Amino acid sequence: MPLTRKAYRAAILHSIADPAEVGIEASYEYFEDGLLVVENGRISALGHASELLPGLPAGVQVEHYPDALITPGFIDTHIHLPQTGMVGAYGEQLLDWLNTYTFPCESQFADPDHANEVADIFIKELLRNGTTTALVFGSVHPQSVNAFFAAAEKLDLRMIAGKVMMDRNAPDYLTDTAESGYQESKALIERWHGKGRLHYAVTPRFAPTSTPEQLTLAGQLLTEYPDLYMQTHISENLQEIQWVKELFPERKGYLDVYDHYQLLGERSVFAHGVHLCDDECARLAETGSAVAFCPTSNFFLGSGLFNLPMAEKHKLNVGLGTDVGGGTSFSLLQTLNEAYKVMQLQGARLSPFKSLYLATLGGARALRLEDKIGTLHPGTDADFLVLDYNATPLLSYRLKQANSIAETLFVLMTLGDDRTVLQTFAAGQQVHQR
Ligand code: GUN
Ligand code: ZN
Numbered sequence: 457m458p459l460t461r462k463a464y465r466a467a468i469l470h471s472i473a474d475p476a477e478v479g480i481e482a483s484y485e486y487f488e489d490g491l492l493v494v495e496n497g498r499i500s501a502l503g504h505a506s507e508l509l510p511g512l513p514a515g516v517q518v519e520h521y522p523d524a525l526i527t528p529g530f531i532d533t534h535i536h537l538p539q540t541g542m543v544g545a546y547g548e549q550l551l552d553w554l555n556t557y558t559f560p561c562e563s564q565f566a567d568p569d570h571a572n573e574v575a576d577i578f579i580k581e582l583l584r585n586g587t588t589t590a591l592v593f594g595s596v597h598p599q600s601v602n603a604f605f606a607a608a609e610k611l612d613l614r615m616i617a618g619k620v621m622m623d624r625n626a627p628d629y630l631t632d633t634a635e636s637g638y639q640e641s642k643a644l645i646e647r648w649h650g651k652g653r654l655h656y657a658v659t660p661r662f663a664p665t666s667t668p669e670q671l672t673l674a675g676q677l678l679t680e681y682p683d684l685y686m687q688t689h690i691s692e693n694l695q696e697i698q699w700v701k702e703l704f705p706e707r708k709g710y711l712d713v714y715d716h717y718q719l720l721g722e723r724s725v726f727a728h729g730v731h732l733c734d735d736e737c738a739r740l741a742e743t744g745s746a747v748a749f750c751p752t753s754n755f756f757l758g759s760g761l762f763n764l765p766m767a768e769k770h771k772l773n774v775g776l777g778t779d780v781g782g783g784t785s786f787s788l789l790q791t792l793n794e795a796y797k798v799m800q801l802q803g804a805r806l807s808p809f810k811s812l813y814l815a816t817l818g819g820a821r822a823l824r825l826e827d828k829i830g831t832l833h834p835g836t837d838a839d840f841l842v843l844d845y846n847a848t849p850l851l852s853y854r855l856k857q858a859n860s861i862a863e864t865l866f867v868l869m870t871l872g873d874d875r876t877v878l879q880t881f882a883a884g885q886q887v888h889q890r
Pocket of ligand 2: 534
């Protein structure tokens with residue numbers, strides 16, 4: 457393959473550490489007039505334009521954005537493909553919302569044409585919003601995952617997904633069995649896991665919709681293949697937690713159910729965790745598991761406020777999740793806008809640099825992919841964004857009043873959304889242009 461090399465000149469910002477561990481100032485790198493050099497899908501250099509431009513070989517094209525910010529692509533650690541058509545479903549909290557809206561909507565994925573159509577819409581929506589990697593729930597139907605991975609593969613995206621396993625407490629038209637869920641997951645793993653930049657996640661929906669037999673087989677899959685992910689939900693809603701106690705009276709609590717079936721580990725991501733207790737956070741951290749913080753969903757479904765300071769105390773890996781369709785936006789900028797308010801309501805702060813960390817490097821660490829995505833370090837995948845300071849008249853005017861990159865970043869996260877994302881690049885290729 458011929459060498460392809462291209463350079464991008466703009467203000468450039470990336471997170472390089474967790475502000476909770478190193479302090480805010482040591483957590484990021486900012487180049488007011490920076491240059492990002494991309495070679496064959498990877499980043500080959502990052503620095504000040506004045507230092508890098510003289511050494512750039514003749515003929516390398518330089519794209520210049522005088523009024524924009526380059527950041528790493530955003531990472532969504534929790535989202536549901538088959539809920540694309542039901543964002544904003546009125547009136548219910550989690551369990552009634554699932555029965556009234558979610559299950560009927562997901563049932564449409566029995567039709568492979570429908571799965572293909574929604575997978576296309578879904579991936580376009582991710583990229584329009586600057587999300588270059590997502591950890592994705594399919595429906596119970598294997599074709600949901602086939603449709604998603606086929607569409608992601610065409611664009612060489614780094615994506616993680618799995619078919620939902622659920623063999624009880626859901627309508628017959630939407631359940632598998634312990635055995636069929638295992639076999640179908642296995643076939644999908646064989647077909648997709650490790651192909652290009654795709655990874656498979658074993659996906660028991662949540663403890664109430666899996667029998668002990670199914671949870672056992674989910675754990676078994678994790679031992680049969682290296683580097684598989686596991687994704688599920690935990691402690692999102694008080695009624696849900698009560699139900700888990702009734703279904704698994706022999707276990708100490710909700711997390712202990714998953715622990716018992718050996719579903720905790722370095723590639724395990726638990727969505728929500730709004731009502732986790734101190735001991736559970738400690739156990740998640742000890743096993744290297746991660747939590748997906750999903751503020752728009754937690755507000756929309758009236759679930760509660762995620763306790764980020766408690767997670768930080770335990771050095772628990774936390775990523776950010778949109779949780780569409782419980783969440784109300786594909787935009788991680790809008791998700792951060794709501795995350796800030798979650799902290800405000802608990803008398804705490806969310807600094808813009810912690811927010812940037814959550815949307816990029818924090819997500820990458822939650823997924824154990826920090827050597828490939830989440831920063832702009834040379835050697836990593838060239839998955840990055842161009843954010844437009846003039847995306848809307850208000851943003852443009854407001855940013856003219858900003859006196860620091862901290863303020864600019866915070867305003868981008870308050871006023872920003874899909875309109876802010878001018879271009880999205882994945883593996884060095886432009887995959888979205890506004
Ligand atoms: N718990 C089990 N299934 C779901 C789901 O689809 N969305 C959310 N938010 N929580 C869940
Ligand atoms: Zn969810």
